[in-house]
Amino acid sequence: MADKINEKIIEDMAVLAKLKLSKDEIEETKKDMIKMLEYVDKLKELDTENEEPMYQVFSKNNVFRDDVVKNKDDREDILANAPERENDTIVVPKTY
Amino acid sequence: MDLMNLTACQLSKKIKSGETKVSEIINEAYKQIDLKEKELNCFITLYEKEEALAKGKKVQELIDKGELTSPIAGVPVVIKDNICTKRKLTTCGSKILNNFVPSYSAEAVTRLEKAGAIIIGKSNMDEFAKGSTTETSYYGITKNPWNKKHVPGGSSGGSCAAVAADMCSFSLGTDTGGSIRQPSSHCGVVGLKPTYGTVSRYGLIAYGSSLDQIGPIGKDVRDCATVLEIISGYDEKDSTSVMRKDCDFTSALSENIQGIKIGVPKDYFAEGLNQEIKEAVIKGIEVLREKGAIVEEFDLGLTEYFIPTYYIIASAEASSNLSRFDGVKYGYRAEEYNGLHNMYKETRGQGFGKETKKRIMLGTFALSSGYYDEYYLKALKARGLIKKKFDDTFKKYDVIIGPVAPTTAPKLGESLKDPLKMYLSDIYTVAANLAGLPAISIPCGMDKNGMPIGMQIMGDCFQEKKIINIAYAYQQAVDQGQIRR
Numbered sequence: 200m201a202d203k204i205n206e207k208i209i210e211d212m213a214v215l216a217k218l219k220l221s222k223d224e225i226e227e228t229k230k231d232m233i234k235m236l237e238y239v240d241k242l243k244e245l246d247t248e249n250e251e252p253m254y255q256v257f258s259k260n261n262v263f264r265d266d267v268v269k270n271k272d273d274r275e276d277i278l279a280n281a282p283e284r285e286n287d288t289i290v291v292p293k294t295y
Numbered sequence: 296m297d298l299m300n301l302t303a304c305q306l307s308k309k310i311k312s313g314e315t316k317v318s319e320i321i322n323e324a325y326k327q328i329d330l331k332e333k334e335l336n337c338f339i340t341l342y343e344k345e346e347a348l349a350k351g352k353k354v355q356e357l358i359d360k361g362e363l364t365s366p367i368a369g370v371p372v373v374i375k376d377n378i379c380t381k382r383k384l385t386t387c388g389s390k391i392l393n394n395f396v397p398s399y400s401a402e403a404v405t406r407l408e409k410a411g412a413i414i415i416g417k418s419n420m421d422e423f424a425k426g427s428t429t430e431t432s433y434y435g436i437t438k439n440p441w442n443k444k445h446v447p448g449g450s451s452g453g454s455c456a457a458v459a460a461d462m463c464s465f466s467l468g469t470d471t472g473g474s475i476r477q478p479s480s481h482c483g484v485v486g487l488k489p490t491y492g493t494v495s496r497y498g499l500i501a502y503g504s505s506l507d508q509i510g511p512i513g514k515d516v517r518d519c520a521t522v523l524e525i526i527s528g529y530d531e532k533d534s535t536s537v538m539r540k541d542c543d544f545t546s547a548l549s550e551n552i553q554g555i556k557i558g559v560p561k562d563y564f565a566e567g568l569n570q571e572i573k574e575a576v577i578k579g580i581e582v583l584r585e586k587g588a589i590v591e592e593f594d595l596g597l598t599e600y601f602i603p604t605y606y607i608i609a610s611a612e613a614s615s616n617l618s619r620f621d622g623v624k625y626g627y628r629a630e631e632y633n634g635l636h637n638m639y640k641e642t643r644g645q646g647f648g649k650e651t652k653k654r655i656m657l658g659t660f661a662l663s664s665g666y667y668d669e670y671y672l673k674a675l676k677a678r679g680l681i682k683k684k685f686d687d688t689f690k691k692y693d694v695i696i697g698p699v700a701p702t703t704a705p706k707l708g709e710s711l712k713d714p715l716k717m718y719l720s721d722i723y724t725v726a727a728n729l730a731g732l733p734a735i736s737i738p739c740g741m742d743k744n745g746m747p748i749g750m751q752i753m754g755d756c757f758q759e760k761k762i763i764n765i766a767y768a769y770q771q772a773v774d775q776g777q778i779r780r
Contacts, residue, residue: 209656216614216659217621217636218652219644227649228656234715235657239603242673245680252675253682255505255535256491256731256756262534276382276398280625291623292635 204233298323299461303370303518306464310358310369317351317358317369317413320464324371324415328462334443337457339376339434340384341416347371354411366521366545368411373457373466376417377424378509379498380404387500388422388432388450391620391627391646401498402533403467403509403526410525415463418453422648423617424471424502426450427717428710429478431650436707439482441746445704448478454512455482465513465522469499471506472605473699473724476736479512480699480749483738485766486512487519490756491731492537494523495530503612504535506605506728516737516766520544523759539757547760552768553587555761558692560595563723569702575740575748576698582772583696583765591692597684598726600677602718605725607661607674614658620646653714682730689755694762696752698723699736703746723751733759737766739773 209229213220220228274287283290298306298320309315325344332338357363374380377387379397381404386392400408408414421431429437429452437452439445440460447456451468455478458466468475470488479486487510494509501507511522527542559580564573584590622628622642629641647655661670688695701720710717727734732753739750750769754762 208660212656212659212663213640215663216655217618217639217643218647218655219637219640220652224649224652228653231653231714232657232660235606238715239607239670239674242600242603242607242677245600245673245677247673247676247680250676250679252672253679254675256682257535257537259535264531270399273398276396277625280395280398282622282626282628289624292632292638294635 204229204236299327299464302514303367303464304521306370307366307368310355317355318348320369321347321351321371321413321415324463327460331440331460331462335438335440335456335460336435337373337418337437337453337460337462338416339386339388339419339432339453342383342414347413347415350413354413357411363411365410365525367465367525370412370464371415372407372412373416373418373454373463374404374414375420375451375454375466375468377420377469377500377502378404378467379500380414380417383417385417385500386434387424388420388434389647389651390433391643393433393627395626397498399498401509402495402530404498406526407467407522418451418457418466420453421450422651423613424450424469424474425613425650425654427473427477427720428705429453430707430711431648433648438707439704441483441704442744445706445746446481446710448481448700448704450474451486451512452478455479455484455486458482458484458512458514465511465518467509467526468512469507469509470728471503472609472728473721475510475512476724476734476749476751477700477721479736481704481747483747484512484514485516485519485735485737486510487523487735488727488733489523489527489759490537490733492535493527493539493733493759495533495536497530497532501616503609503728504616505612506609516735516763516770517545517548519735520548520763520767541757541760544759544763547763548767549764550586550768550771552583552765555588555694555765556692557583557588557590557765558688558695559590559592560695560697561592562595562598563697567701568698569742571742572698572701572703572748576696576750579739579750579769580696582769586768586772588765593688593691595684595688597681598722601681601726601729602722604674604677604681605721605729606657606718607670608678608729610654610658611661611671612658614655614662617651617655622646678729681726685726685730685732685755693758694752694754694765696750699749699751700724703742703744703748727753731756733762735762735766737769
């Protein structure tokens, strides 16, 4: 697989990851990715035919709590972090 | 009295007995910081001394009234900068959070403050905890207090260096693939990663959600066990938090290790391990044998799959976790952009460092359609095999002992030249995160250049008491003067 990594794949991944990469960064990322994938391709040696994927160490599913508001009013603290703010709203680019 | 040389527990005792005051300790800590911080760069945010003294005054009053009796009350602590501290800058070592001020504190921080610990600052770290040297932070490089031409290790480099340099009595770090244990080893301090789910991840800015744990870094095993006891325990705000009834870790501080079965994996002492480290760790294991432990070598197996498994899972989880940093509600937003998607790309392209972007790309690839089964799912299945391997191992042995890292602290600049070699240096530590196991790194010697060597003791899930017991017994048996300073 490592040998199939080309600039197109890197550019597609950059779109998925919403990352703007310069031409140099694309080239460097390609080289690094090839090296990493060559190495992780090693996992193909393992027979995992009858193995279930282990997403987490202790299988906890559907950990619920009652839908009750417990936090205090921290609205001002939260809004203070907005990159651009207008009164009590966060200003963002149009989402078309 | 060389106050900052003492352990947290020793200091707190002296406060309670009246031998010293909280203010004296805070002043001494800031004196050390004044002397060393410019060169070492342990802090991203150093709190003002007046603020620390004001907090200290309140704590002193409560101690004097007998209302605050915790074993670490009045003692200065440093928090790694990926752990949220209410109304205090929290950056994860990244430009993309260079102005982020959380509206809440992490649960671990809240518990420490309730116990009377005094936070004096946020420590430097590899950006978003991705790294093994603390050289990828947007806020500069941290240097190893033992030799400033060397790295402190990472990603909790700032936290470990601050403890080693006597700038604080203990610190909190985080461990996803070895990020507490490895820099602890490189800085000659004690670092403990608990069983997954033991310390709440509420307020920990996530890197690898199924791998991350917050843990203590201290001057000795007693301090780490004491801090762990305070920050551990169920928290309903963390859905991966485990309900544990056995968090009285200080009860394991006993010198008796008679009959404990220690497994020594031959795979961990194979090619690639520095000879001086091998000798120091073997010597350390001998000390334990002399104290009555039963030591046996064995073949662990699967070790060559640990790193690929870890890097795929960690990168995949990271790519998902870091997608929230988009310049919309908080953090850095690019100044010039053309529309929403361009704003995302410019913000993230400018806001993230090189190593972070690399791991996001690798993770995105591993999760993308067409490659998901071959990489991510495969790694998860390999993880299952690795967990089973450790389950079997712990049926035979109480603990596993081995090195923490294949070398002592590398020189500044060296590791980033060969990233794959840097990833491979995590070989001894990643398994504990993959399998959720507790593990501790304790100093066990120095190399010929005076750089610290650490020994790692790993236990089965929920067996912190066993590893604490053995680590404590070791420290009591060995002249710490020879091991540390």
